[in-house]
Amino acid sequence: MSYATQKLAEEKVFKDPVHRYIHVRDQVIWDLIGTREFQRLRRIKQLGTTYLVFHGAEHSRFNHSLGVYEIVRRIIDDVFVGRPEWDESERLVVLCAALLHDLGHGPFSHAFENVFDLDHEEFTQKILLGETEVNEVLSRVSKGFPQKVADVIGKTYPNKQVVSLISSQIDADRMDYLQRDAYFTGVSYGHFDMERILRVMRPREDQVVIKSSGMHAVEDYIMSRYQMYWQVYFHPVSRSAEVILTKILHRAKALSEEGYDFETQPTHFKGFFDGTFTLKDYLALDEGVLLTYFQTWMSEKDLILADLCDRFVNRKLFQYIEFDLAKDYVKMKELEQLFKKAGIDPTYYLVFDSSSDLPYDFYRPGEEEERIPIHLQMPNGEIHELSRESDIVEAISGKRRTDHKLYFPEDFLTADGKKKALKKQILELLK
């Protein structure tokens, strides 16, 4: 028996709060889970700074990756198996891609990528194709197998049906994270009837479609997605924590460039500050490492770095107001000047945050440049785009909603001390 088809002597199961059990029978999958690069995902939270708002949101990318694998496994082993439109030889590549799709995420992914201009997708590719334990396992299947998995995750795999299971507008990735994030945050949105959706998924030539009888289950999924984005993912307080985290990294980088003598040297960050980092440096980072630095930097001589770290570690977050930049651009410039006069550096303490900084991929019906929309398979075999059949989806799809906020340390402005009149003037402007 080849390594690709080798089964475990006994099925392994992981107890999971969302899917109850995650079943592993393939030796390859079991070996991948045991690699150091996959185990690293235990130390990266799925929702970054959201745990500072929803205290239950401590779940990791490891949990989520197993969940995506399980959903794909159920689709292909329970629903697609035996159907002429499904190519059974794609089974292993799609299972591996599902398991490994988030492998390249770094600590507090979004903020870290933003500051150092990185892309986790690129790191996923590098881990799959570089000198790693994951690559060693995948290469045992066949020489070209790591590249095949990388192509599925990178959406350049020739079989689009396979890609769409992992990445489309109704894919295993979203179906897992919506339910998992709802469960761990404790919110009541995010729930939908996944079992029903899985049962009505059908493989077609270039995509996976939904039997029209399952439309209402899909409507529920679209609504969950819509509500979770605005209620959890874009929560203004968790964005405040992310703003502070971003500013800590910016400050540490700026200090390093100025030659500042850190009491706790940022050894793990050096390569990221000067752009010389390697894959090994990247894999050595996790959220535990970052939080340890933040703890020690709370005692640095640099007051800005120390203060920002204290705010993050002890959850003394920035206050925020709604801010319409189109109308208030001049006001922003005035505020920057006043902050400087008050001795508060606006670079770190007056931050405009826009919702497009964290892309919100709400359902789009699919226009000229968009992704493949959700298609319903009608009883006569025709394919219809979801929003043409569903009034509910039509009502919320493609609707613009943007959100802009201005973050600032209100406690600095209300504290007793010097420049009281100036600070009062700032607070008036921020009302």
Add this chain to the structure above:
Amino acid sequence: MLEEHAKVVQFIGVADGITGRKKLQKMVYIAKKLQYAYKEKYEFHIYGPYSEELTLRIEELCNMGFLQEERQDKGSYVQYKYQMTDAGEHFTQMARVEEAEPSLVSCINLMKEKSSRFLELVSTLLYFDHLAKEDQIEKVHVLKAKLKFTADEIDEAFTFVMNLMNQRAVQ
């Protein structure tokens, strides 16, 4: 602050308007691949490289009144035209975005002359520019099989990229 937004407004301003979302996506991607300073993250989608970030920025800029979107019904599909507004021009000045360098202006104008089909081909080739030329072409044939790009079109695409790179280098 909002420097990346301002650069997108400037891009559309330099082009004196761009018709087609796909065309706009590919133009910014090609400029980015030529090392002009655009930060939008791109992934591969059905029509080649696509940036959700850019889509959202455009939507925000329309909401803020810095860009104007015109919806054109083409029968079987809808096309969108984007144009910089006076408020958008003022915004780029306030945001202190550096004036577009001559090679970028030329690059934008050359791209604007091309069809979105051609730009889809160019951007797909550039997406695989880490591969050898024959592998890049192979990728186009596999991933864009339905578009049936001819050898002449592919040659023209390589020449087009080379011209843009030369202009960038000369400046």
